[in-house]
Amino acid sequence: MDLRGWSELDFLYISGDGYVDHPSFGPAVICRCLESWGFKVGIAAQPDWRTREDFLSMGRPRLGALVSAGNMDSMLNKLTAARNKRRTDAYSPGGEVGHRPDRATIVYCNIVRELWGDIPLVIGGIEASLRRMAHYDYWSDKVRRSILIDSRADLLIYGMGERQIKEIAERLRDGEDVSSLTGIRGTCHRASDCPEGSVVVPSFDEVVRDKRAFARAFDLWDREQDPIRGKTVCQPHGDKVVVQNPPALPLSTDEMDHVYDLPYAREPHPMYDDAGGIPAIEEVRFSIVSHRGCFGDCSFCAIVAHQGRIIQARSHRSILEEAKKLTEMASFKGYIHDVGGPTANFRHPSCKKQLSQGTCAHRSCLAPEPCPGLDCDHWDYLELLRKLKGLPKVKKVFIRSGIRYDYILAGKNREFLEELCRDHVSGILKVAPEHCSPSVLSLMGKPSIEVFLRFKAIFDRINAKINRKQFLIPYLISSHPGATLKDAVALAELLRDLGHVPDHVQDFIPTPGSLSTCMYYTEIDPSTGRGIFVAKTGHQKALQRALLQYNRPENRKLVLEALRMCGREDLIGFGENCLVRPEKGSVPVRRGGFEKNAKSASGGKGPRRRGRKP
Structure with missing residues (x-):
């Protein structure tokens, strides 16, 4: 100062x-x-x-x-x-x-x-x-x-x-x-009464007493989170009212450019140098934010509640100038680590009517099926990546912020996927099927597992064509609301068939503001009012998580317990379809070409599983 x-x-x-x-x-x-x-x-x-x-x-x-x-x-x-x-x-x-x-x-x-x-x-x-x-x-x-x-x-x-x-x-x-x-959009304030014409949701006292009131409040509030059609929402808290004005209008491209063209140092403050800096910078030091917002609308994600569903994108000029600044940094090695946002391949609004009419209140753009009005054009993003790749000192431009494979498949631009595999994947592409159970995926707001399997087949075919050994790494969530132990077994079988057991599994965390958190707390699907199963105890969650990493020795007892609870002793044994070996002292019995625990009721069939059984 x-x-x-x-x-x-x-x-x-x-x-x-x-x-x-x-x-x-x-x-x-x-x-x-x-x-x-x-x-x-x-x-x-x-x-x-x-x-x-x-x-x-x-x-x-x-x-x-x-x-x-x-x-x-x-x-x-x-x-x-x-x-x-x-x-x-x-x-x-x-x-x-x-x-x-x-x-x-x-x-x-x-x-x-x-x-x-x-x-x-x-x-x-x-x-x-x-x-x-x-x-x-x-x-x-x-x-x-x-x-x-x-x-x-x-x-x-x-x-x-x-x-x-x-x-x-x-x-x-x-x-x-x-x-x-x-009256400022995108803000909340306290008041004595609800404004005229506002959407009044059940009060704090009501939602504390009654989980159905909580679910109803969330559903009413969630419908108004759109900057074009959204209304003011208010919720009484004792003798005060919390008033939420409609969301802020999306930034224009010029406004986005102004935000990102400012003279950032792009480093932690030097006062942290002796302590080793701020680790979070390493993930984004050579990454570029190209846009905001996400119309994927996953139930467990709070991005929609924070950034909204309408995409707001920067210009190519602004992004290229930022990339040039990266190339001038002493520690730049020629690699731009990411160009994207919440979802990398969302570079424009999902349909033309959004900026005038807002997003649809009662349907998602992508799940369970892509909307007929969805704009699936990837040319702008592809052209941006080509320009970045052509900059002096840039060796590679990678995409790490995740892509929506269902959005790629909904379009006709297969050139984008081939160029993605050839130029922008560093051996591993992370995607997010999250689960395989139809009922769980429906609650998550995700497409069916068949869409992922179709994408995987095309991805593998393209990599064979271009002679690259590259792999998909699926993000998975265990214990999401609606996911039963039998659903976790089905997911373990899918992983067995794919020959992939994940290094990391994300246990569902109920963070404030998401639809999935509402379902977790209330055990109700707020859109239908129907009750759903929720794994809430530590042991219930541990069983589901262990099944997704069934080949780890430390998970063996939990996997055995889970399979027996589900009546799936056919997955305990030495056969190709089995997930885990029986305990010592059990006598495996060979029937019909399959080795089984003597307690098993029947054998199963499935492709050979890679990796050893614990």
């Missing part, structure tokens, strides 16, 4: 992450944008909440305090699906844990109120965005109030916040009181 001749800040931005000046990190984007609009901004990155020194070091800001927990929800950052403490924190110096408090947004806001009373206080980021209404909190196993109420903030910015923070900052600068900033 002294070097810049500033006697005071306009805004103090308080973040739960170590500071990384890179456009993949929300605090950097918001602060660089404010700077570009002429505001004086200071950043308190991971302030020590046990003292007040870090909060006071730059003085009271003139216009307001901005608070974010960082790039992740602070509880998800700390705890695993089993509620065990994580050993590392990628957003902290050297990956060390313990640099942020639990429920960081609330803790930081309480300190701001303690220090500066009624100063304008605005919260944002993923934690605030996804906890904006009454929500189920997995880590405390209870329904919590809107974080707007618990934090005592004046405004909550949800979604990507550039439009909102600009309007808020300019109106505060022009002398308006923060209490008057109630």
Whole structure:
């Protein structure tokens, strides 16, 4: 501040992450944008909440305090699906844990109120965005109030916040009181009554008492998360009402370019050098964000609730200029690691009507079948990749942010897939079938497993044609709501038939704001009102996870238990179709060419499984 001749800040931005000046990190984007609009901004990155020194070091800001927990929800950052403490924190110096408090947004806001009373206080980021209404909190196993109420903030910015923070900052600068900033799209505020014409969802008291009320509230709220057709939503919390204005309008290409053309240093702050830097930068240091939004609409993903379903893309010019900056960095080795967004091959809105009419309220663009109006053209993305590949100093351009294979198959541009295999896959392409059970995939909002198998056949055929040895690595989720133990057995059999046992399996984590989390808590499909099975105990989850890694010796007892619980002793033995060997002392019996445990009822058939049985 002294070097810049500033006697005071306009805004103090308080973040739960170590500071990384890179456009993949929300605090950097918001602060660089404010700077570009002429505001004086200071950043308190991971302030020590046990003292007040870090909060006071730059003085009271003139216009307001901005608070974010960082790039992740602070509880998800700390705890695993089993509620065990994580050993590392990628957003902290050297990956060390313990640099942020639990429920960081609330803790930081309480300190701001303690220090500066009624100063304008605005919260944002993923934690605030996804906890904006009454929500189920997995880590405390209870329904919590809107974080707007618990934090005592004046405004909550949800979604990507550039439009909102600009309007808020300019109106505060022009002398308006923060209490008057109630009609800004993409924000929530407190009120005494529900605005006329708003969608009123069941109150906090109702959703705490009644899981069906919780499911109904989520369904009503979820339908309005569209910037074109969405309405104001309100939810009573005692004598107050949380009012959510409609989502912010999508950024234009010029506005997106402005955000990403700003002078980011693209590095963690040098004050972290002695600790080893901020590990999260390594995944994105040589990656490029090409767009925002995702019309994949997976039930377990919170991207739709945060970024929306309407794609907002940067221009080729902006992306190429960023790529040139990467090639000038001393540590650049010729490889751009990723060009994409939530889904790499979504570069434009899924259909032409979205920008005028919004997304469809009662159907998905891709699942269970692609919409007849879906625009599946990949030429823009293909042309972008070709331009990047042609830049001096660029050896390879990879795609790591994931592709939707059903979107590729829905189109007719097979040239894209062949070029993808030839030029943009580094031996492994990660895709996300997630499961194989029709009922589970339906609840997930994913296409049938047959679509994945068809894509795999084409992928293998293309790689044989171009003489490349490349593989698909499927992402899988165990214990998703609706997934029974028999569904997990079916998935294990599919993995056996594919000759693939995953190194890592993601246990479903109920994060705030997603449809799947609503299903987990209520054991209800909110769209139909029907009850569903949910694996909730640690042992139930362990059984499902073990089946997906059935060849690991440490999982053997759990796999045996799961198979017997399902009456699938035919998968215990020495035959080609078996998943696991019997215990010592059991006498295998040969019948019809298959070796089986003496307790088995019948043999099965299936292709030879690769790898040894535990």
